[in-house]
Amino acid sequence: MDFLIKALQLILSLSILVILHEFGHFFFARLFKTRVEKFYLFFNPGFSLFKFKKGDTEYGLGWLPLGGYVKISGMIDESMDKEQLKEEPKSWEFRSKPAWQRLLIMVGGVLVNFITALVIFWLILFKWGESYIPAENARYGLYFHPIAQEMGLQEGDRVLKVGTHDVETVPGITRLILLEDASEMTVERNGEQILLPIPSDINQRILAAGVRTLADFRIPIVVDTVIPGSGAFIGGLQKNDSIVGVDNVETPFFHQFTAELANHRDKETLISLYRDGNLYHLNMSVDESGKLGFGPKGPTKLLGARQLSYGFFEAMPAGINKGVNLLTGYVKQLKLVFSREGAKQIGGFGTIGSLFAPVWDWESFWYTTAFLSIILAFMNILPIPALDGGHVLFLIYEIVARRKPSDKFMEHAQMVGMVLLLGLLIWANGNDLYRWIFK
Template sequence: MDILIKAGQLLLSLSILVILHEFGHFFFAKLFKTRVEKFYLFFDPWFSLFKVKKGDTEYGIGWLPLGGYVKISGMIDESMDKEAMKEEPKSYEFRSKPAYQRLLIMIGGVLVNFLLAFFIFWMTLYKWGDSYIDVADAKFGLTYHELAHDIGLQDGDVVTSVDTLKVKSASDIAKFILLEEAQQLSVKRGDSTFTVAIPSDFKTTILKEEVKGLAAIRMPFVVDSVIAGDYAEKAGFKKGDKVISIDGQDAEYYRQVTNILGENKEKRVTFNIIRNGQTESLRCEVSKKGKIGVGAKVDYFDITEVRYGFWEAMPAGVSKSVNTLIDYVKQLKLVFTKEGAKQIGGFGAIGGLFPATWNWEAFWGLTGFLSIILAFMNILPIPALDGGHVLFLLYEIISGRKPSDKFLEYAQTVGMILLLGLLLFANGNDLFRLFK
């Protein structure tokens, strides 16, 4: 069921993004009286699931969910309609329009995706605001991955800044280390403050080990709810039980408990708990997912909430859009390393970003994020992408010479091969991680 919910959110999100992206091309094409032969959600090699023709345009849904397209008359695109290009140009064709009009048609999709991301962030900030647990309010400190322990951090420490960048939430630590050329951490331990040097190869090690969470808020593991009929109820767990150890290993805090349970899937373990001031032992089975069927108490901290009025949320939405784009661009340099290339993911990785339960706040936040990615990736100067067409159009505007149709055909073919290779590589990584 979890997979179906994630897949459903991914499919809806991508459908919204693709339809609006293609509408951007469609809008400018119609504005400049350019004929659009097809407007499709998903690709339709050999057959389509649905189609209807209105005016000159066939609207439809394909069966191959790898994107979508608009087929514009007189344009060399993924359809590779070479026969049509041999005929004399017609007034309604793309190739007959002035260069500036063709340029606006090509950037229409990217423009819509950027505007969509801004609008989504504006509306989500207005509706839900922003909330996080400030590390300054983490009364039990933070808990760290073993790699962080190796450079001198201890569970309970609080990293207050990375170089001169102030840390607000625990997730900032890994982000600043990976995206900035950080040299040291400022750390608070008890009443003392000191610095920890970041090794030059630390960023590479994080990527190589595929660390998902370098730091997290530390909190005691206290049972808040017990799922009826699950292993925990059968073992005798009750609300208010505080875990202190599992099979003799210290497990007072949430991350310790989840790590130990993850190492003992489909096994029976012994919990030492404190109940009403008394220590008791409970034997409990662990599911194949590393769960026992309890919900842990999480309301230990003051949550920093930022609320926005309707108009206040607008500049905040712009800022979030710009910062999201900047962070994404900074991440690209990691892709060109051996370790970073292994992190590239396809549809499985993207689907894994969505929560296992339907959550509109998370859904729209991720859709805004994906809209930024789709816009940026499409504007890259790669043949077969919008950015490739834009590159050739800019060359034409500057030089006054239009690239030949034969050159554009070859460029389109090379670009499609590159994109297909990247698609196979990214989804191959997903399969490798799945079987691994």
Template structure:
């Protein structure tokens, strides 16, 4: 399957799960407090719905591909209409007597009814609004625990990376050198290289690396992460040799007779010890005939071939985790639960800490929409990575929804907390205007983020 379609499918499935659970949180608390839920939909349904389902007279009734709900559906106003729309960008839970994105001002103009959201005590309304966020966070913890139990954890210990790290230009400017092995930040040893490593470096004064058989101290300047964001080149990655994992049919590599597990070591006699050095050398010889040196079963061989116009040979390399010794951690059912909770909390606090960079000039430029989110998924389907990514997106959805912005759950919670403290309920007109302002801000952010995706795709 095409990489774009694979990632798009993963994105749609993941967001569908997250939205379904989020809206179910609102639904469950609404029903708990006897608030009517008029509609519960997966996907949006402008113009028509793929299916509508409602319980009438004790039996489920279905309406397929309908523009409007059948007249019989109006007979059971106390029952929820469940359905599936056709725009796969989320879903919604329409709660009776609540000012939301539907902007149903006619209903709000009618006398207050005991089954409506607005008639309930502030603490019940608060729990209803917080239900989606709570369920998303719980979902993330459940997924992380299940992933740890099913697949465990496997990683290359950062201090044991045999070829060290490769650094971006900004890393070189800070004093790091290719081949350095990261040891510690302010004396606290690193275990693995991930987003938490960067945060630890950003919060430290010095970083210790292993270089040429000795420990070297590197001073960390203020604004470490801001400089990385501004450079848009990352910071570091594991160095690893070029070993073929998979070859594309009809590619230069296939036509030259290369095979999986071949180790590619030089181009035109110039040694390329790492994959990045190999890729750079190929790019510099695109559309030119080159002599490739490689090892197969321990025997050195050479072949002449020509990279394509993009400087590619048409193969997927083995990643460092396939080439270097890894550390495998397995979890029992009981052990996976606290480990999953710890991982989820760490992801949440880390993401919340990183949010401050979104308000910088370069951070704003790095914002992305559906394209950026889709790129988080692997190019080929992997259930473990899919669920890991889904758990992380669930945390992002929970955090973003709790922000005190009108039209988000956090905006409603903010006004409810104001009501609890002051014992004054904001007026319906004020809530309508606040909802419109919030929707405008969210729409502007959506356009901006997806515009960034489009710009990067077209021009970078």
């Protein structure tokens, strides 16, 4: 069921973004009286699932869900329709329009995707606001991935700065280390501030290990709910009990507790806890997945979260800022791709689908859609033939050199670009398949 929900969200999200992207091209083409022959969601080699014609444009739904397209008269695109180019240019054709108009037609899709992301972020902040736990609220300190421990970080440390950048959120630690090329970090340990060097090869080590986050909050185990019929329920666990040990092993923090409990799967074990200031030792059965059957209080309740609310007009600049920051971060990540370990992290539809929540949550759906809209805009503006950015590159050359590249050159460039994109598609989805097979 989780897979189905994620798949449906992926299809809906990409359908919305592809239609809007192609509408961007369509809008500017029609604005400059350029004929659009086809407007399709998904590709339709051989046949279409659905189509109708209105005016000069055929609208349709293809069967191959790898994107969409608009076919503009007099333009060399993925359709590789060269018959038009053998005839004299018509006034309604793309090739007959001034370079500045053709430039706007080509950037229209990217422009609409970027604006779409900003609008979605604006409305998300207006509707739901935003909530996060500031890094400064880590009153119990942090615990760290083994790679972070190899850097010298210890349980209970608090990371204050990475280079010159203040750490505002704990997940932000990994992002700052990966993207900001810092050589050291400022850490608070036992009330004192110390500097720890950041190894020069840390990015590749993080990518090779597939690490999503190097640090997380240490929180005590405080019971919030107990599942009826579970080992915790039968053993007498109650709300607000504070668990401190498993089988006489001290586990004051949740990550320690879960790690130790996993060693007692399908067994009965001794659980030490405090209740109303008194220490108790109760026998409880651990299920085969290594759980007792209770819901703990999360970091939001135990550490406190910062909740930001916005009025309709207040949310607009905040949404724009969020979109620009995401785009900036994504551009910085590009340097990671051009390495052996970075290339292994490139993912296809499986990776994109994993971004969505396993339950249908509209706030999460729209946030992920806005994020994907940023990615779609950025990827399409890359100067690769067959992408919008490739066409833009040749148009800029035309404006500067005051002459067009030949039709034959454009045909060859389009073919090279399509081969590159096909190779990237195979590589990305191959990575997904490899990760799925080998976990």
